[in-house]
Amino acid sequence: MGEPGTKDRLSLEELEASRGIYTGRKHVLSILVENKPxxxxRVSGLFARRGFNIDTLAVGPTDDPTLSRITMTLDGAQHPxxxxxxxxxxxxxxxxxxxxEPSEMVARELAMFKIHADGVNRAEVMQIVEIFRAKVVDVTKRSVIAEVTGGRDKIEAFERMVRPFGMVEMARTGEIAIARGRAET
Amino acid sequence: MRAVDAVMECLKAEGVDVVFGYPGGANLPTYDAFVDAGIQHILVRHEAGGGHAAEGYAKASGRVGVVFATSGPGATNIITPLADAMMDSTPMVAITGQVRTELIGTDGFQEADIFGMTMPVVKHSMVIRDPADIPRTIHEAFHIARTGRPGPVLVDMPVDLTRADIDYQPVADVHLPGYQPTTRGNRKQVRLAAKALANARRPVLYVGGGAVLADAGAEVTELATSDNLPVTCTLMGLGAFPAPHPQWLGMLGMHGTRTANYAIDEADLIVAIGARFDDRVTAKLSEFAPHAKFVHIDIDPAEISKNVPAHIPIVGDCKTIVPALAAEYRSLSPDSSRLNAWWERIRGWQEQYPLRYQDTEDTEIKPQRAIEALYEATGGNAIISSDVGQHQMWAAQFYHYPAPRRWINSGGLGTMGFGLPAAIGAQMANPGVLTCVVSGDGSIQMNAQEFATCAQYEIPIKVFILNNGYLGMVRQWQELFWDRRYSHVDMGQFPDFVKLAEAYGCTGMRFTDKTSLVDDIKRAIDTPGPVVVDVRVTREENTYPMIGPGAAARDMVG
Incomplete structure (x- = not known):
């Protein structure tokens, strides 16, 4: 059945049942915008003004130089x-x-973790990096930087695994997503 | 051609005959172009006055109002009018000067990031980066301002770019891939709405400012009178249905009639036409119209189910949807007699709770009486431009508007100082039509400098200041909800409005006696040129009836 924000029309019963529609799940919005100053x-200001909270936000060019794509994740439990x-x-x-729709898209995020890793636990950290098919992109005597690509769950799982070693810092890009199959996003 | 001359050509192509504005360093080239453009320019005394005048022009005519201002403080002075126009969906184009391109971002003299500052309060805004884009940008601004749900559009022009020469070609049409407002309502939904209306036993038409913006007054009346359907209007909708009328319940909302609010409270079907279920209308949202299903007709899909879930949403222009709904409704040949019991109930309220006030025993003028007298003296045929406060509510209650675009006021933003400049715009849009301002001694002082504009251009508006020496609405709230602890609401009797009017080159009058009030008002109206009347009214008078803060409509007081 139709869910708010999707292309399906809402049924009258559904509208009747609700005051402000909260889906309770995470939403990934792919927003195609004109590449203009x-x-x-304007987009982020709208969210601030209407009291909506953005979880992640990623912006980049598309195949058309006049357009940009904003990928945004929102919590449907908090916002209509x-x-x-x-x-x-x-x-x-x-x-x-x-x-x-979660089943109709591929979503990926890139994250970098600077992890405390001196002699004693370096091997263990490297093992986790291997298991997650992450990559070590910088090494010093006391730390490594690992680069992880994947869905949000994978990145959060990696974070849980390496945190006990001592996390120096972390940076995430926010998810980008594209529709599965031939159809355009 | 000089880019600024192209601006003038664009304005003319858009049918602009008059603009309001104020020159300065960053729009000198534009002002040079005005010299030969053949477009009337009204020099206001403050950019805020110019912005509100453009709004008044738009509200009274349905055409796009235009205001010019320079960079920096000139531009920031029109932020309030932009916000006002955004809230009331008023079509307006504001063209601001900006410091020259190389100075942008350096805190140059009279630089302000007006593009950034106004983003939340405009429908759209654009900065010129290339002088060749100027004509297309101006036309896009007008297109966006007037179509769909109308609103204000800002165009910011760096001064060096306006000095450029461009190859001007008239722009035939605009191409905006991301802007395609829905105007045609879904037929299936219209049929569904007609069926719901034909089955309703206690229906109410709830008509808002959208019906005025769509010029759908006749269509609303056609729908209402195609059967015996009761009608109420919001503050912004007044005039969309001709008052007085046997099917007219009066305005609804915080200071609406008891009849309108009780009817909404007991209705089984509410047909909202260009209305947005504002908090001043619904009062306590969880107890708003508890028995009703909602048909919601609006051109802005984001208004549907924003505050109140619509059972039958119809997105589109009410100018075409309402007559389609009327036709579908008639084709169902609904039995009018099903409404008899409902009308009996409504008539009962009307008899029991008419709008009323306690008149004085002596000659003192009650503010409500002043509005009634204005209605009598003008035969209901004036354009009334109101400021914000108690007088605004009395002018909405006691003046009856027989047609749309006769009632000009700041509804959404509630901007004090709106009434006088807006009347200038309304009068410029309707030369020869009697245009009056209803204001208060607080509001009028927020843009009183525009008296000079009236005098200079001989704009013959008649200004009635209901003077109680108080910020009356705030005083009323302090009286009712803050234990009568009056905090900074007493304005004394300053200034002397008669002398002020005369100093500005207007005629000043003072009325203090209710017995001669109608004749006095006629005398003011018959006096040529701008007239400012200090109407001394009862000092502590409250606006009733009233839905208190946080209360439900059925719990109106007064």
Whole structure:
């Protein structure tokens, strides 16, 4: 059945049942915008003004130089996703919004972890890196930097595994996503 | 052609006949172009006045209002009008000067990031980066301002770029891939709504400012009178249904009639037409219209189910949807008599709770009486531009608006100082139509400098200041909800408005006697040129009825 923010129409019963629609799950919005000054401010400003909270945000170019893609993850338990997407649609520079279904997309995130790793536990850290198919991109006497790519779950699992060794710092890009199959996102 | 001359050509192509504005360093080239452009420019005395005048022009005419301001403080002075226009969906284009390109970001003299500052309060905004883009940008601004749900659009022009020469070609149409407002309602939904209406036993049409913006007054009336459907309007919707009328329940909301609020409270079907279930309308949201199903017609999909879930949403232009709904409704030949019991209930409220006030025994003027007298003296045929406060509510309650675009006020933002400049715009859009301002002694002082504009251009508006020496609405709230601990609401009797009017080159008058009030008002109206009247009214008078803060509609007081 239709879920707010998706292309399906909402049924009358569903609308009747709710006041502000909270789906309770994570949403990945893929927003195609014109590559013009101020667009990101406009999008993020809209969220601030309407009291919506962005979990992650990633922006980058697309195959068309006049367009950029913003990939954003939001918590549907905290925000009425239909309101978010409808408000976004009102922005003149926003061309298209897709609320990607978890089963219909591939989502990836890149993260870098600077982990405390001196003689004693270096081997163990390296083993975890191996298991997660992560990559060591920098080594010093007391630390390593590991680069991990994957879905949010994998990155969070990696974080849980290496944290006990002592995490110096961590940086994540936020998820980007694209629709599965031939259809355009 | 000089880029600024191209700006003028674009304005003319958009049908602009008058603009409001204020020159400065960063828009000198533009002002040079005004000299030969053949477009009337009204020099206001403060950019805020210019912005509100553009709004008043737009509200009274349905055309796009235009305001010009320079960079920095000139631009920041129009932020309030932009926010006001955003809240009331007023079509407006603001063209600001900006410091020259190389100075941007260096804290140059009179530099302000107006593009960034106004982002939350505009429908759209654009910065010129290449002078060749100026014509297309101006046309895009007008297109966005007037179509879909109207709103303000800002165009920021760095001064060096406006000095450039460009190869000007008239722009035939605009191409905005991300902007395609839905205007045609879904037929299936319209049929569903007609069926719901035909089955309703206690329906109410709840008409908002969207019906005025769509110029759908006649269509709303056609729907209402295609059967015996009761109608209420929001503050912004007044005039969309002709008042007085046997099917008219009065305004709803915080200071609406008991009849309208009780009808909403007991309704089984509410048809919202261009209305957005504002908190001043719904009062306590969880207890709003507890028995009703909602048909919601709005051009902005984001308004559907924002505050109140719509059972039958119809996204589109009410100008076309409402007559389609009326036709579908008639084709179902609903039995009018099903509404008899509902009307009996409504008539009961109307009899028991008419709008009323306690008149004085002596000659003192009650503010409500002043509005009634204005209605009598003008035969209900004036454009009334109101400021914000108690007088605004009385002007909404006691003046009856027979047509749309006669009632001009700042509804969403509630901007004091709006009324006088807005009346200037309304009068410029409607030369020869009697245009009056209803204001208070607080509000009028927020843009009183525009009296000079009225005098200079001989704009013959008639300003009625309901003067109680208080910030009346705040005083009322302090009286009712803060134990009568009056905090900074007493304004004394300053200034002397008669002398102030005369100093500005207007005619000043003072009315203090209710017995001659109608004749006095007629005398003010018959006086040529701008007239400012100090109407001394009862000092502590409250606006009733009222839904208190946090209360439900059925618990109105007063």
């Amino acid at each position: 101020g667009v990101l401010t 996703i239909d309101q978010v997407t409808k408000q976004l649609h009102k922005l003149v520079n926003v061309i298209k919004i897709r609320d990607l």
